[in-house]
Amino acid sequence: MNEVPPIHDVPPHLPPSHRDRRTGLLLFGILEIVLGVLCLLMAGVMVLGQMMLARSTGTPASLQMIIPGMLFYAGLAVAFVWLGIGSIQCRRWARALVLVFAWVWLCTGLLMVPMMAWLMPKILASAPAGGQALPPGAMAVVVVIQIVFMGVFFILLPGGLVLFYRSPHVKGTCEARDPIARWTDACPVPVLAVVCLMWWGAIVMLGLPLTGMAMLPFFGMLLTGIPGALGMIGMAGILFWIGRNWYRLNIVGWWALVTVMMVFAISNVLTFARVDIIEVYKKLGYPQVQIDLIQQQGWMTSGFMVWSSLLWVLPTLAYLLWVRRFFRVTG
16 A cells, blocks of 8 residues: 655745846956056056156156055055955955945045046146147037046946945845855944945055155144154054944944044144145155146145045034944943
8 A cells, every 4th residue: 555655844935035146246346357457557657657757847756756656556456356356256245345445436536526627627727738728628628528537437437336236136146145244244334334444544544654655734733754654653553443443333433433533624724724735745755846836736725725624524424423323332
């Protein structure tokens, strides 16, 4: 007699709650690697530009002036390639960090593009080609081309990255293909953005004294040399500590960042209200030819620096108030 096998409950095959975005992660990863290569080329372009400027002005090339920029582009190249590889591999840490990077890139573009639209005519008018100023029509064409290029590179490109990587389908794809919890999962992405900025700022503060660019505005004076280097090293320690507490979602880190932000703003305003901006370039060791060109352009003034020190306070404070809800109050 045949026995009927027992019937077990078979869980239904549920469709995934997200659409697979593996192909998109692959394509965007390749794009990020290409951007990394372009950043590496920009570091070489900076050296070439400095050499051409030195030849045209008859002065020796000053590599010290471009070392920070070269290191910046080299760092971007490494970051883009690393994130691109992570995106191709569908790593959840890559998605979070690309999203952080793209948001910072986009916010920078939204501030910079309008500012450059205002500054470009002044710069072109003060730097005539061949001793003759550009005709108004030619100047308008150059400004439009520059602004369109910057709009594509600083707004459309990072905006596209934000739209893609913030998608719940992309998030679900990365979590399904990379089920292991990563260090980027320890705090929300808006908090992680500040953590990355704090740690990046700490690295910059430590690196600038090594390039001979140690200068710190300090309540009406400019700290240079050994005092400036020690001040930057101290700030690096503070920024790293703030980033660590933000990563742990400790409310003390939130209050510390608000305090440091306000102190920095007050210090910069007091300093640039008293110190001529040309004095800053002299202390940084800029060649006199470049200082004369800056003076000729006429837009980089102490008043401009004062307003620049104030304009970022309100949007930054608004962001800090928005992310405060993620923090826990410790007893």
